[in-house]
Amino acid sequence: MVKIGDLEVKDFPLLLAPMEDVSDPPFRAVCKENGADLMYTEFISAEGLIRDAAKSRMKLDIYDYERPIGIQIFGEKIDSMRHAAAIAEEANPEIIDINYGCPVKKVAGRGAGAGILLDIDKMQSMTEEIVKQVEKPVTVKTRLGWDDSTIRIVEVAKRLQDVGVKALTIHGRTREQMYKGVADWTKIAEVKNHPDIHIPIFGNGDIDSPQKALEYKEKYEVDGIMIGRAAIGYPWIFREVKHFMETGEILAPPTMEERIKTVKRHLNFSVEWKGDKTGIFEMRRHYTTYFKGITHFKPFRMRLVEAMDQDEVLNILTDVEEAFEKEIIL
Template sequence: MVKIGKLELGEFPLLLAPMEDVSDPPFRAVCKQNGADLMYTEFISSEALIRDAAKSVQKLDVYDYERPVGIQIFGAEIESMREAAAIAEAAGPDILDINYGCPVHKVACKGAGAGILLDIDKMVSMTAEIVKRVNIPVTVKTRLGWSHDTIRIVEVAERLQDVGIQAISIHARTRQQMYKGEADWSYLNLVKDNPRLHIPVFGNGDIDSPEKAAEYKAKYNVDGMMIGRASIGYPWIFNEIKHFLATGEKLPIPDLNERIAVAKKHLDFSVEWKGEKQGILEMRRHYTNYFRGMPNFKTFRTEMVTAETYAQVAEILEQVAEAYADYEFQS
């Protein structure tokens, strides 16, 4: 049984990665219903939380139906991160996560996210202060290092454990790689082989099929996996991986009716969370992903991302169902 603090997550938990503009409550809801064991919010700026910025405060929304859930924060200043941690804890998550992995320029080059990998001592000090500030388990998501020449992930994981984190998720790329090239999970083996390390280690990067999940589970000895991009428009991946790990067999891929049903459920959650107007705007980045790869879909896609009412979107989905009634998705 994998545990984060007293939180039991099963034998080999699958985590939904925190993804900016993706991992909102409606998306987390459909991932939860399709097998995700632990979810994280989009990353939230510590400075914005302290300023009480409305958009960042709304990202603190967590719901009982998605538990266990963690709130993820990022920032470059230790005191701001301490204050933000307290604000996040008050929102009632099960876990507080620290983002030490975001590679985008506007974050990393200010010393936050993956930028802190250039100053491991500060990373450890910041983590220690946050652990002392809150009463819920603290976890970390990070990368292997800033660049290939600066990878110190075995040391980093041990030092973060020693100041109190209770799990670590490692994206097996450096900041320099961004999202390019192949994730190198061999470093996760080195982390797991450290006899002093006893916290769970979750692997992240390139898990996009049940077969790859099974291969990497056997090869790299991780305690679970965090899945990000592969779940966008395809929340079924969590249950597909679980089924394959348990039986060695693949579940049938979701057909058009199932995709429409989940896209509509996602839309319903979005409208319930933010109201019809904003909920539909938020969904524009999501629902066409459910129909990725379908031929001659451009007209429907355009209609979806310009529809302004719930009724319009529902009608478009009905038209998709009728137009592609005989279409079969390929695995």
């Protein structure tokens, strides 16, 4: 078992990354059903929680079937982050996670997310205050550094561990890289294999196949991997990785029946949780990969992303089923 404070999770857990407007309860539900071991909420603004903003409060929604789950918060003010951590703890997650990795300008540009990598002393102080504030285990997700000249990830890991962080997830890119280039897992391995590091180290970045997941597990010896973009519209990535690690066999892709069933479940929950307009809109990013590998699917995909209400989407999915039965799409 891997221990995160008092929380025990299975050996080499697969983690679902906290992704804005993606890692919501509807998406987490289908990922959990397909093997995600530990999941995180979308990152939540500390200032939004303190102001009692509806969108931020809504992101605190968690369900028993999702457990164990972590609530992730971000912000640049130490007092606000401490206060937000206390509010998040009231939602009773298993973990409070701190976002020190978001690279987008509106977050990092003001010193939150990956922006704090330019001020390691502040990162340490903020983390220490949050650890003191809550009883739940505190974890952190971060990047290698702001840019190639500021990579101090081993020092960061040691200082975070010293103030009580119970696990660390490292995305193998700098903030400057955003999501471009190749994630450097050698530096993640430096942290994991450092003699002074005793907390679990999870790797993140570029895991998009079962083969790569197993290769990186064996090569870099991390305690688990976090999957983000590869799971968008393809929650089956978790079960495929697990099956390959256990058997060495590539699991058959989901059937058309399973794809449609999962899309409907995701869609229904999305509309129920966010309302018809937002629920429909935010499903659009998932359709391409939900039907990844299906030939001649483009006309249906275009209809799906243009659909304006739930009934229209369901009618299109019925057309997809009929086209598949007639072998118009394969």
